[in-house]
Amino acid sequence: MITKNLEDFKKFIPVEPSFREDGFEKLTSFLENVYKNTLCKYIGKEQAQIFNQYSGNSEIIKEAILYAKQTETNLAIYEYLPLGAIQITSGGINIVAPKDQKSAASSDIRDVQRYYKRTGLKALDNLLQVLEENETEFTAWKSSKQYTKFKKLLVNSTQDFQEHYNIFDSRQTFLSLTNELETVEYQYLIPVLGKPVLQTLKTSEIQNDIVKEVKDYVSKANVFYVVSKTLGSGLYFQESTGFQLRFDLLDYERNFGSKERLNSFIEDQRKDKRDEAYNFLKMAKKLIQENPDVFKSYTPNTQKISSPFINGKGIVAI
Incomplete structure (x- = not known):
């Protein structure tokens, strides 16, 4: 000690x-x-x-x-x-x-x-x-595993996440979200962009405005998908401008949020963030397709970006 x-x-x-x-x-x-x-x-x-x-x-x-x-x-x-x-x-x-x-x-x-x-x-x-x-x-x-674990991500620092969504500069809040950031990469980003393009965005040092713009769009999509999954979980103190990890939550209270029905405001926020993420990913894909000389590793995918929402008869169904 x-x-x-x-x-x-x-x-x-x-x-x-x-x-x-x-x-x-x-x-x-x-x-x-x-x-x-x-x-x-x-x-x-x-x-x-x-x-x-x-x-x-x-x-x-x-x-x-x-x-x-x-x-x-x-x-x-x-x-x-x-x-x-x-x-x-x-x-x-x-x-x-x-x-x-x-x-x-x-x-x-x-x-x-x-x-x-x-x-x-x-x-x-x-x-x-x-x-x-x-x-x-x-x-x-x-050089520790703790550091290298999150540095391999596209959004790999508190500052990166903070640029797109307010977590009140909380390092622990960012670290608590790293698993979800990685999951979103596999769930949404790679199926649309492909691994080579995502890797280019993570490692490229080329000072190219198109690459920067695409990386910004994809980072926003990554963050907003994570936010949509996290809102209402009960582990975070939520304000109108953002959220951060609840430092006052006692261990036995940790799962209380999952036992309550999410109110309509939270559900609306979650849907809005998913929609924003979906749209930013579409914008990134369009830019990549329009600039094949910049993104030479991109392989066109005939599969459309999967939206998390399906419009039904007068309702929105997940």
Whole structure:
């Protein structure tokens, strides 16, 4: 873990003067858990180990380590809170409260959990932003599977996604959508454009206005198809201007959105985004067909672009 001692811990978590080393020792397993299952997951094991052992003077790396510690401590407390008042002994499990005090109610614990989870995940988002904006300082992260996984996509950064749809510059929101971005490539983009053209758009460094325009259209289609799949899922805090991952959602609440009927507003938004994606993909295909000298790897496909909607008698059917 990156948080080494009680002094480190107190910089991020306000505790009573009576909280001493023995209290910190109870939290070390939770700190280790966050280190292994959250930090290593998002930034890679090698980069996390560098933070753990770092003794240099780079201010950028020190800033990243500060966010890593804030992530570690806040999420550790989030995990610890439901168990903090429980004492496990050979005689059984007891709830312990000091004299003249009473144990916090479950609702109070949940509210505090939300605070620490939100704070910890915001710190993780800040950490990812520092890494993303200073790639040359974090070579271990740049060579990690976590980094290369999303860099192989057409829309491969928070900034790329943000250009087409507002996710409030949230790195974790972008990372949570990478699987859907890849799925959309296979589901919609490749059947229309073909793998060679998509690969050209991903890797081409040609400063050609036509290529740029096609890439912009295809990127918009990619993002809007993902947005149409994501809206109403319950995992994201949605505003009229965009959405972002819900940092205050407790684990057992994670699937609540799927149990509710989507309201007509969300359904309309989903349809609008699918229609926009479909139209942008059509525009990209038209440009490609009109410029065979630019897109020499394109093979005409007689199959029409499949729209996700079929017009029925007075209704719209999926």
